[in-house]
Amino acid sequence: MTKLWNKGYDVNKEVEKYLAGDSWGDQQMVKHECIASIAHGMMLNKIGILNDNEIKSIKKVLVEIIELDKNNKFIITPQDEDVHTKVENYLTSKLGDVGKKIHTYRSRNDQLLVNPRLYNKEKLLSIEQKLLNLIKSLINLAKSNKNIPMPGYTHRQKAMLSSIGLWIGAYAESFMDDFEVLSKAYELNDQNPLGSAASFGVPKNIDREFTTKLMGFSKTQKNTLYCQNSRGKIESIIVSALSQIMITIGKLSADLILFSTNEFGYIKLGNEVSTGSSIMPQKRNPDVPELMKGNVSIVLGYENIIKNAIKDLPSGYNKESQVVKEHTIKSILLTMDSIDMMQICIDTLTINDEICKKSCTKELFATDLAYDLVDQGIPFREAYNKIASEIDSIEVPDLNEAIKKRCHIGAPGNLGLDKLSKNIELKENELNKKKKFFENSIKKLLE
Amino acid sequence: MTKLWNKGYDVNKEVEKYLAGDSWGDQQMVKHECIASIAHGMMLNKIGILNDNEIKSIKKVLVEIIELDKNNKFIITPQDEDVHTKVENYLTSKLGDVGKKIHTYRSRNDQLLVNPRLYNKEKLLSIEQKLLNLIKSLINLAKSNKNIPMPGYTHRQKAMLSSIGLWIGAYAESFMDDFEVLSKAYELNDQNPLGSAASFGVPKNIDREFTTKLMGFSKTQKNTLYCQNSRGKIESIIVSALSQIMITIGKLSADLILFSTNEFGYIKLGNEVSTGSSIMPQKRNPDVPELMKGNVSIVLGYENIIKNAIKDLPSGYNKESQVVKEHTIKSILLTMDSIDMMQICIDTLTINDEICKKSCTKELFATDLAYDLVDQGIPFREAYNKIASEIDSIEVPDLNEAIKKRCHIGAPGNLGLDKLSKNIELKENELNKKKKFFENSIKKLLE
Amino acid sequence: MTKLWNKGYDVNKEVEKYLAGDSWGDQQMVKHECIASIAHGMMLNKIGILNDNEIKSIKKVLVEIIELDKNNKFIITPQDEDVHTKVENYLTSKLGDVGKKIHTYRSRNDQLLVNPRLYNKEKLLSIEQKLLNLIKSLINLAKSNKNIPMPGYTHRQKAMLSSIGLWIGAYAESFMDDFEVLSKAYELNDQNPLGSAASFGVPKNIDREFTTKLMGFSKTQKNTLYCQNSRGKIESIIVSALSQIMITIGKLSADLILFSTNEFGYIKLGNEVSTGSSIMPQKRNPDVPELMKGNVSIVLGYENIIKNAIKDLPSGYNKESQVVKEHTIKSILLTMDSIDMMQICIDTLTINDEICKKSCTKELFATDLAYDLVDQGIPFREAYNKIASEIDSIEVPDLNEAIKKRCHIGAPGNLGLDKLSKNIELKENELNKKKKFFENSIKKLLE
């Protein structure tokens, strides 16, 4: 199979393998390669490079490839070099010279840039949806347990009265902030780089806005050199957004692990997310939360890799940026899977009401009493010292009442979940609009 | 000086020093401590804990502290423990019991959370402005050099015709994307956590929305446990946004360094940003771009520190998060200074037209010729091979014309800078609104 | 296939997949699993748990598996769970109850610990050899070009006279330091953890020193809890050592890229390590050095992942540590391949003597002249200022003589390569001893 840059000498096999990049990553992007090629072809047709018959037959073959790929019948092997060569060779084998024309006014760099953008759009939309679903589950869990008291901890030491509702609600709000960060990353990725060629445009009047519309992008990424320079940069913004989701997952996992120990015991993890031991029959291990927690480090590390690989490359394409793709795709998939796992954890979580209540011991209420003295006009510092000296005589109050007394916004007695739910509704509507716009564009393109 | 948590035993001096955190960081936040304290006090007044005289005298002393600090006369020493204790002690020394009352329904955690948010708001607004200024300078530089040709590079090898306009314009667009990321970080930081107390709210009807309005926040951060859990998380979102600015600065620095070598010579750096050598009289070193480039690693590393320090802490306050503050402030200041430095670099940059033109040698135009053959109906792959075999006979075309021919959006002949300028105007208006809203709120608060 | 920890409920398929770890990593360790199992079995035989016939038949089957694996006929699929289950199931299917006995006094944790140690030993020995080979090539290249002058750079600006010999020799010495770090990592990995069971040992008198000897380890890792706690720690020491090799490779790559640009032109990279462009016929891109440079970030990122995943886990096995294996193996293989690539780069490098010489322009000799004034009794600072004012009248001296004058140890005229060669000889002898000891132990074990 002929390599596009063949110069007549044999490149050492080992070197070839070292340079090859991951055909696994390329396999994920067969569909996007075809979509971008159709868009480019339709543009070439519009400006008179391809006639109507030519674009029709090219489109037919590319749609065919998408179908083959759907059925795992378009496999990229190391011998194929990569998805670009594989698709071009397939086109040429079917259409001869016509197949070759698709490469007009386009560079491999173009393809390397636009494919991941399409892939990322698809995946980020899916992650946004999963995230909203998870938040809704957390809100439900928080609501149905809003009156279950539990000790609130600082420094891993019992501090004050909290509640299951407050605890779980905290994560709903945290994931909502993550959603915001992710949406911005989506927006920045939603720029069409096609037409930048090898970074410097082409000396012809190609119509970049046209392909932008065809592929359902919101915007054309203009400066052709910046298109190239943004490789890895856009990805690092995406992975950075994913890292925030993972950090929230990691923190919640840490809580799940700690609160499900025998020693704490506030919750019980579902059978689905815990496993046994080969040598200790009695064990029930929180494997899934542990691994989610471990996987946070992976996404953080991949973000570090991407940023450090591109951070001081001179402008224009440089081969160093090859490390970006694999670590971006893997971060996306790992985050996606981790949200799924957290969804299962939340769906199968059991709260141990009894232990939660029993653990709300008197020391949690020291500050309440100090505040009561404040109401009697004693400065807080003095009240505090007085209570500190009488700590043993504190009595546990009615827990239900105690929760209700925490009535300002965001406190256990006033979680503010309804407002959050309304915000989610809003975000879901926006998401559906984005999704439809993109899906409809692609559908129309493939018709 | 009495420590707030004093329990009657002497804490080992060395331990105290280890735990102390940076009084330097605290010194930056004297003003914000006072602002948040006034807002809290006014809220306490509103709900009847402080009477009108009390809040009036408290406010007076706090405004006094702000003035002292402005004149570097309110110095926090290690003996003061931190800004919170220092301010409280000052208040108490001036007002006695009344001074102590400000701590009612508030925790040190509250203060630790709200101060940086105010500090960050202030600094991020300033960075946004600096960034827009820099972008405007880049646009001007690109415009006034849009017809200066230069070789475009891929793999550090001459590839195709580029222009100074395209090169510089690429960075204008890149910083614009960074501006977007930064704005989102500003938005997430713009949430008032005051009133979350030690993470679990207080058993009293405090009015958190009131302090939100007083301090010029856009929004109350609701769930009190999430307020605490977001410590470090919000900061990591900020530093992550800063890291994008630094990455663009790093890349532009790499270009400045490379293009100002004797061997390339396309540009000359201003005297202001380059220095000599103690032992080699002939040297002119690109010190500022080099150091900006080195400093990218610092901000990336600090982002890594913050994320990894908080990534799997259980919920509620934990002392590990102490590492956040110093590394956030330093990232903010370093990015701010680096933007200033880049501004100076751009302001003092000279383009060497002659070398730029002379370096546009024939091999840059191989693809142009291949495309001309395409116009004659030859498939690109064939055209490419034909040109490759005749490469020595290529002639350099009229460079001005060659730039003009690259006429699609984003190419050297059609940089799209006007649209970018309009977008900047829009962003500047939004920024001014945000700034005014915040500044007016604070002004009113301090009246 | 029965999972070892089966408890009677169906674990969600998706969860299973999330937890599975990489079967790819496990596939690399089939041999080591068998080796450690034989050693454990022989120890069980020694202490009377397995009789002579039993160990004989177990060993036979395990050796058979090693052979199958060698021929890619022992493939671990996701359905097999992992290498431990797969091997145990195979043993049991062949030997029935006898096969099950191999698990006596051993935990999966044991196997998870000892397999990578054996794998690492093998690979690190190979990397040490490759590194010494590369250093020898560098020394040869430096020697045969020791009198080729070239400009020495600081701040990417021409500074003083250097030589190809000095430039290349610098990397020989750098890799030698890396070798030292790697040897220490080898030493720390060379501790046998087998027998630690699930972290707490077993209530039986197993003979751990015996398996240490059988598997060719230098030392038993004693404290059984530390055996477990060292998971990820030993690996991070290894990857940290690899990162030093990669940093040297990255730096040398940066030089190769810069010095092979048209603008510098001191060297020409071999055809084997550079490729063309699909759209620009004239290009010759330094792909291999670029990618090696990019790959440095991967190994640094993987080191970051491993350290941050384990850095604050409580003692005893925790599932978070699962992220260690994949990133360690990949770091090892990537470093190994990168050394191979650098070897090819060095083997195919051409020095362009003419350009090197021509580029040694007069400004390189300013300091020489200042020193000559020093010899006449003028303080250096004054001499420096004098030369700085007369810089245009400097003449380029005889370059050969100028190199010779730099005659102190380590300078261009006295590179000290012979001493380095002697040190390599020493290290190679030690390496051969380590290798033989290990290989002979394994050979004897498998007999």
Add this chain to the structure above:
Amino acid sequence: MTKLWNKGYDVNKEVEKYLAGDSWGDQQMVKHECIASIAHGMMLNKIGILNDNEIKSIKKVLVEIIELDKNNKFIITPQDEDVHTKVENYLTSKLGDVGKKIHTYRSRNDQLLVNPRLYNKEKLLSIEQKLLNLIKSLINLAKSNKNIPMPGYTHRQKAMLSSIGLWIGAYAESFMDDFEVLSKAYELNDQNPLGSAASFGVPKNIDREFTTKLMGFSKTQKNTLYCQNSRGKIESIIVSALSQIMITIGKLSADLILFSTNEFGYIKLGNEVSTGSSIMPQKRNPDVPELMKGNVSIVLGYENIIKNAIKDLPSGYNKESQVVKEHTIKSILLTMDSIDMMQICIDTLTINDEICKKSCTKELFATDLAYDLVDQGIPFREAYNKIASEIDSIEVPDLNEAIKKRCHIGAPGNLGLDKLSKNIELKENELNKKKKFFENSIKKLLE
């Protein structure tokens, strides 16, 4: 004050500040600057550049500076530029032209390289000693509690019988491995770079081996370009070694925090390392272990910064490497302080025997019983299943006996601490030799 590289134009103040580096870091190295200057001067005297009177008076002034610095009377301000300029200016002001001569055949790069090496040697020797002291304390603690049983955990779930001795002993062995890594870092730092000048040596016969001996280095770092290239590399090896110590400290801190919660309660932290809360009188927070744990991220992040800042710089001095010094010194000091803190934690730790014993519940002994069945000839897998089905009827055995039965090397009943102690003795002897050799050299130099 005249800058060494003054060229007649005013460098923008702001730029100067940006470039300045930390005068704080420089202040740490006044002594080392003087030591290296004396050594260089004595070498200049040996080769005839300075006469006996000159070196005598130079030495006198430099020793005077060391004395001033000891009494905090030699303060480097930003106006002084840096330690090199400050010392040179002081020398010149005292000695006139003679003072200027010390700069002969030496570059600022030389000084920038050799000072930190001397500083590092001093500090690493001190860290090695502190580490050995800590290990000895751990061994003592382990020994005196070797028969206190406690549950051993995997996945944070009770798994098997462990002991305080095993738990603490694990950390003694872990720190011992860290000591090995640190020693290798010391060895690599113990190379004298002085005489490399600006990276390319000098055209004079300076005697580098002589200064190596004078300053108590073990070895001369030969290739002068490698001397420069190793900047940041040696430091990253050091910080990487420190990171291992911090990882062990972090892990032990995680245990201390978890085991001192009310819910676990196996240990009580000393008053010295825990503090109270401003709002919750009952709290006792494990501040020191929490902060040590948080500080691990700092050292890991600083390692990341150093490596990523230097990883692909071309050879020769580049300003990017300026970020190395501050982050190295801070890593050294933070690790040193953290070891001190851990020492205090261990010295003041109390074991709660009662809770430890009480928590050793029956499920810990399931595997023991399975093993007993193995002794009766039942394959382990079957035994395991049998016990799993009868888990409720297990009885807790005599704990003392149970510990004793774990009698193989490294298990709770056979901790192997004596061998460890012997190894420490050995290491301490070596350390004392290194220390004396270095201290005596410096003492002799200053005489």
